[in-house]
Amino acid sequence: MKFNLLVLLALISTATFSQNTTQTDTTYWRMGGSNSLTFSQVSLTNWAAGGQNSISINGNFSAFANRVKGRGKWENSVDLAYGLIKQGEFDFSKSDDLINLATKYSYKVNKDNGKWFYTALLDFRTQFDEGFETPKEIKKISNFMAPGYLTVGTGIAYDPNENLSFALQPLTGKFTFVLDQELADAGRYGVDPIVYNADSSQVISEGENVLAEFGAYFRAKYKNDVFESKLELFTGYTHSQGNIDVNWQNALVLNVTKALTMNAFTQLIYDKDILIGVDDDGDGEIDEGTEKPRVQFKSVLGVGLTYKFGKQKKQ
Numbered sequence: 001m002k003f004n005l006l007v008l009l010a011l012i013s014t015a016t017f018s019q020n021t022t023q024t025d026t027t028y029w030r031m032g033g034s035n036s037l038t039f040s041q042v043s044l045t046n047w048a049a050g051g052q053n054s055i056s057i058n059g060n061f062s063a064f065a066n067r068v069k070g071r072g073k074w075e076n077s078v079d080l081a082y083g084l085i086k087q088g089e090f091d092f093s094k095s096d097d098l099i100n101l102a103t104k105y106s107y108k109v110n111k112d113n114g115k116w117f118y119t120a121l122l123d124f125r126t127q128f129d130e131g132f133e134t135p136k137e138i139k140k141i142s143n144f145m146a147p148g149y150l151t152v153g154t155g156i157a158y159d160p161n162e163n164l165s166f167a168l169q170p171l172t173g174k175f176t177f178v179l180d181q182e183l184a185d186a187g188r189y190g191v192d193p194i195v196y197n198a199d200s201s202q203v204i205s206e207g208e209n210v211l212a213e214f215g216a217y218f219r220a221k222y223k224n225d226v227f228e229s230k231l232e233l234f235t236g237y238t239h240s241q242g243n244i245d246v247n248w249q250n251a252l253v254l255n256v257t258k259a260l261t262m263n264a265f266t267q268l269i270y271d272k273d274i275l276i277g278v279d280d281d282g283d284g285e286i287d288e289g290t291e292k293p294r295v296q297f298k299s300v301l302g303v304g305l306t307y308k309f310g311k312q313k314k315q
Contacts, residue, residue, distance in 0.1 A: 028067050028068060028069045029065065029066070029067050030065075030066050030067075030068075031063070031064065031065045031066075032063070032064060032308070033061070033062045033063030033064055033308070034060075034061075034062055034253070034308040035059075035060060035061040035062070036058075036059070036060045036261065036263065036304050037057070037058070037059050037060075037304055038057070038058045038059075038263070038302040038303065038304030039056070039057045039058075039304070040054075040055070040056050040057075040302065041054070041055050041056075042054045042055075052087050052088035053087075053088060054085065054086060054087045054088070055085070055086045055092075056083065056084065056085040056086075056095060057083065057084055058081070058082070058083035058084075058095070058096055058300070058302065058304075059081065059082055059083070060079075060080070060081045061078075061079070061080045061081075062077070062078070062079045062080075063077070063078050064076060064077045064078075065077075071107055071108035071111050072105070072106070072107050072108075073105070073106040073107075073117070074103070074104070074105050074106075075102075075103070075104045075105075075106075076102070076103045076104075077100075077101075077102045077103075078100070078101050078102075079098060079099075079100040080098065080099060080100075081096050081097065081098040082094065082096060082097055082098075082128055082129070083095040083096030083097070083300075087135065090135040090136070091135075093132065093135050094129055094131060096300065097127040097128055097129055097131065098125070098127060099124075099125065099126050099127060099128060100123075100124070100125045101123075101124045101125075102121070102122070102123045102124070103121075103122050104119060104120070104121045104122075104167075105119065105120050106118065106119040106157055106159075107119075109156075114159075115158055115159055115160055116156065116157070116158055117156065117157040117158075117159065118154075118155075118156060118157075119154065119155060119156060119157040119167055119169070120153070120154040121151070121152070121153055121154075121167065121169060121217075121219075122150075122151070122152050123149075123150070123151040123152075124148070124149070124150050124151075125148070125149045126144060126145050126147065126148035126149070126177075127142060127143075127144060128144060129143070129144065130142065130143045130144075131143070133277070133286050134279075134286065139286070140180075140182065140183065141183070141188070142183070143179075143180040143183065144179075144180075145177050145178075145179040145180070146177070146178045146179050146180035146183045146184070146188070146189075147176050147177060147178055147188070147189040148176070148177035148178075148179070149174065149175070149176055149177075150174075150175040150177070151172060151173070151174050151175075151217060151234070152172065152173050152175075153169035153171055153172030153173065153217050154169055154171050154172075155167060155168050155169030155170055155171065155172075155217075156168055156169075163222055163223055163224050164221070164222050165219075165220070165221050166218075166219070166220050166221075167217075167218065167219045167220075168216070168217075168218050169216065169217040169218075170216045172214070172215055172216060172217040172234065173212065173213070173214055174212075174213040174214075174215065174217075174234055174236070174245075175210060175211070175212050175213075176189050176190055176191065176210065176211040176212075176213075176273065177209060177210055178191045178207070178208075178209055178210075178211075179209055181206065181207065181209075183207075184206070184207035184208060184209050185206060185207035186207065187207060188275075189211070189273050189274060190211045190239075190272075190273025190274075191207060191208040191209065191210065191211045192207065192208040193207050194206055194207045211239070211273070213234075213236040213238075213239045213240075214236065214237055214238065215234055215235050215236035215237045215238075215239075216234070216235055216237070217232070217233070217234045218231075218232070218233045218234075219231065219232050219233075226252060226253055226254060226255075227250075227251070227252050227253075228249075228250070228251045229248075229249070229250045229251075230247075230248070230249045230250075231246075231247075231248045232246070232247040232248070233245065233246060233247075240272050240273070243272040244270075245270065245271045245272065246268065246269065246270040246271075247267070247268075247269050248267065248268045248269075249265075249266070249267045250264075250265065250266045250267075251263070251264070251265045252264040252265075256303070260303070260304075261303070261304065262301075262302075262303050263300070263301070263302050263303070263304065264299075264300070264301050265298075265299065265300040265301075266297070266298065266299045266300075267296075267297070267298045267299075268295065268296070268297050269295075269296040269297075270293070270294075270295050270296070271293065272293045273293075274293060274296070275291040275292055275293060276291060276292070276293070276294040276296065277290040277291040278290045
């Protein structure tokens with residue numbers, strides 16, 4: 001399954017290389033994107049300083065299709081990523097996994113003022129494959145659509161220029177899906193867990209598969225030719241009132257040559273419904289009783305082949 005996903009991203013990349021990258025025959029649509037494949041290896045033999053042999057490979061694909069006509073603006077994007085890493089004696093495990101589809105429609109509040117918009121957004125996120133707590137792959141913590149996030153909302157947006165935008169949606173629904181019943185029964189990602197009778201001999205109700213929240217959503221986005229930063233905040237009006245979910249992503253792509261690039265990516269996440277444990281005793285396993293909401297941070301730095309297509313303008 002893991003290698004099949006990397007093959008899929010490679011095929012997408014190959015298909016992208018062969019397609020026509022010119023604009024469509026109307027001036028209303030602008031399309032484009034990029035894809036990359038990076039690989040690294042560390043091999044050690046009698047290395048006095050210590051360390052572990054390692055192999056890693058990452059594939060990424062991003063594309064957008066935007067339509068601007070009159071007072072209306074429709075923006076669509078897809079981001080796919082998958083990565084594998086092998087360290088020492090452990091088998092390959094995933095290091096990156098993302099499916100993100102988004103569509104947003106905006107309409108100018110005033111035709112003479114192009115900076116304020118009424119807006120509606122739909123954003124869907126999940127991952128391709130199973131994820132485990134440690135490289136030993138003992139305890140499963142995620143799977144396809146476990147979790148899956150669907151955010152739907154409406155509000156107002158302010159776009160002061162083509163690189164910067166802000167959106168506030170006071171009417172937003174956030175739906176968390178946990179369709180892997182094993183994870184749902186465990187109450188992962190905020191859903192209600194399985195309920196047994198007093199002596200745990202009979203199941204009263206299985207774990208819920210969906211958590212629905214209603215609240216306010218804010219997004220700030222900056223994008224230029226080499227750098228993109230996106231901050232997303234959500235707070236519920238009823239469920240976990242007063243807590244703020246945070247998703248902050250930054251991506252930097254520097255061209256060394258036309259095809260060779262240096263990539264840097266960071267992501268910071270905080271979600272009160274995601275409980276994370278720690279390995280305090282260093283035995284490679286997460287200790288019981290240490291799970292609680294924690295700040296998650298990921299950084300990726302690499303050099304690889306990247307191909308861009310279409311008109312690389314603001315999405």
